[in-house]
Amino acid sequence: MEKTFAIIKPNAFAAGNAGKILARIYSEGFAVVGLKKLYMSKKEAEGFYHVHKERPFFGELTDFMSSGPCIVMVLEADGAIKKWRDLMGATNPAEAAEGTLRKEFGDSLEANATHGSDAPETAAFEISYFFSGLEMLM
Secondary structure, eight states: OEEEEEEEOHHHHHTTOHHHHHHHHHHTTOEEEEEEEEOOOHHHHHHHTGGGTTSTTHHHHHHHHTSSOEEEEEEEETTHHHHHHHHHOOSSGGGSOTTSHHHHHOOSSSSOSEEEOSSHHHHHHHHHHHOOGGGSOO
16 A cells, blocks of 8 residues: 545635545545644755755745645555646646546636645655644554
8 A cells, every 4th residue: 555645725624615525535445544624834845845846836826825724635546646646637637637626626827726645755754744643554
């Protein structure tokens, strides 16, 4: 079983869609082995998104991610990284396929409702950024 990291972003949380997204996660066969609601500080968001520090959208992204509560999760399934990315859909909700989370719950390229790891190495970093081993169900 593979693990991946996921976030229900502040816009989806504020809109009351966290429960709907969690229901989809479970219905698609993921096990949620770590979950917490948190309010990321600007500094925490900057640390998490450090790989984008030189990109022009870094400030807006970290402002958005520290604008309200979100839910961070560790998901487990066979092929979890690809499976989660397929369920999320394209980064831009306007380009996302029907039935994907970003198409249904995303507001814009930045406020696209969900985040997911893109590779095993990324997942390992992202999981360890928010969770200790004691916080995950095994």
